[in-house]
Amino acid sequence: MSNIKGKLIAVIGDEDTVIGFLMSGSGELNKSRQPNYFIYDKNTSLAELEEAIRGFINRDDIAVLLIVQYVADMVRHVIDNHAKITPAILEIPSKEHAYDPSKDFILKRAQRMFSADDFK
Amino acid sequence: MENAHKLNEINQKLDKCACLYIESYQSLLTLRELLNKALDDGYLNLSKARSIVGCTSLSILQIPSELEAKVSIETNEKIDIVKTDDPSVDLEVPSIQFNLSVSNSDSKEIPLPSWFGVLTPLSLKTSQKSFCRSLNLATSICECQTRLNELGKVYQDLLSEKNKLMN
Helix, strand or coil, X not given: CCCCCCEEEEEEECHHHXXXXXXXXXXXXXCCCCECEEECCCXXXXXXXXXXXXXXXXXXXXXXXXXXXXXXXXXXXXXXXXXCCCCEEEEECCCCCXXXXXXCXXXXXXXXXXXXXXXX | CHHHHHHHHHHHHHHHHHHHHHHHHHHHHHHHHHHHHHHHHHHHXXXXXXXXXXXXXXXXXXXXXXXXXXXXEEEEEEEXXXXXXXXXXXXXXXXXXXXXXXXXXXXXXXXXXXXXXXXXXXXXXXXXXXXXXHHHXXXXXHHHHHHHHHHHHHHHHHXXXXXXXXX
């Protein structure tokens, strides 16, 4: 990675989402010419998307992965099976698709946390 | 007698853990609202800027082939010791801090890149600020999510221990 210490923030989303976060200074092309962002559009296949998200999850220089929720829905099986602490995966809204808390994997997991039997 | 004492200890920890979990969940929901708002502002202003300068002047094609990140995240693992209602019982909760740092040590603000030209509309600068704010919020949310996960694990472990004692 460049001169800065610490890990990167990766982004998977549509063009506006990626441009927005690149403007905020999170974008990087590493020594192997691998970017820490991936633009999903109508021509992106599911295989390419899966390869991108698995690639980011397996990199050890990424601490946070931001992914627009409507794209996360397509790779829900990858996200639900993600058990490592980093990268922390965060679902975000896109320009055209609002955030739905009922689909967020963290919130769904939290809502299943307690049951009446626990308090017996 | 010893079992009763251990059971009481575990119940104290479970209660504290449940309270911390609900507090963290509430924080998460609040941060989420703020993040969604910041991103909505960012997208709106980006669209406004695009309508002023034109679609082809504000696209991914303007992003340079050489990129260096100006922000990074440093993670720090630690164990929080939390007091329960019983002063003799402490709860240990592993947690991870996510700290967002900016490489430009002179200023905490990231300047607007010159990829889209010198004369850019104010809405583009406003959009950039919204996305910078989103990064800060995202970092806080990640810390909150991680804390929630760790509290969940601690809670489940304590529950298993309690069930073993009761059976």
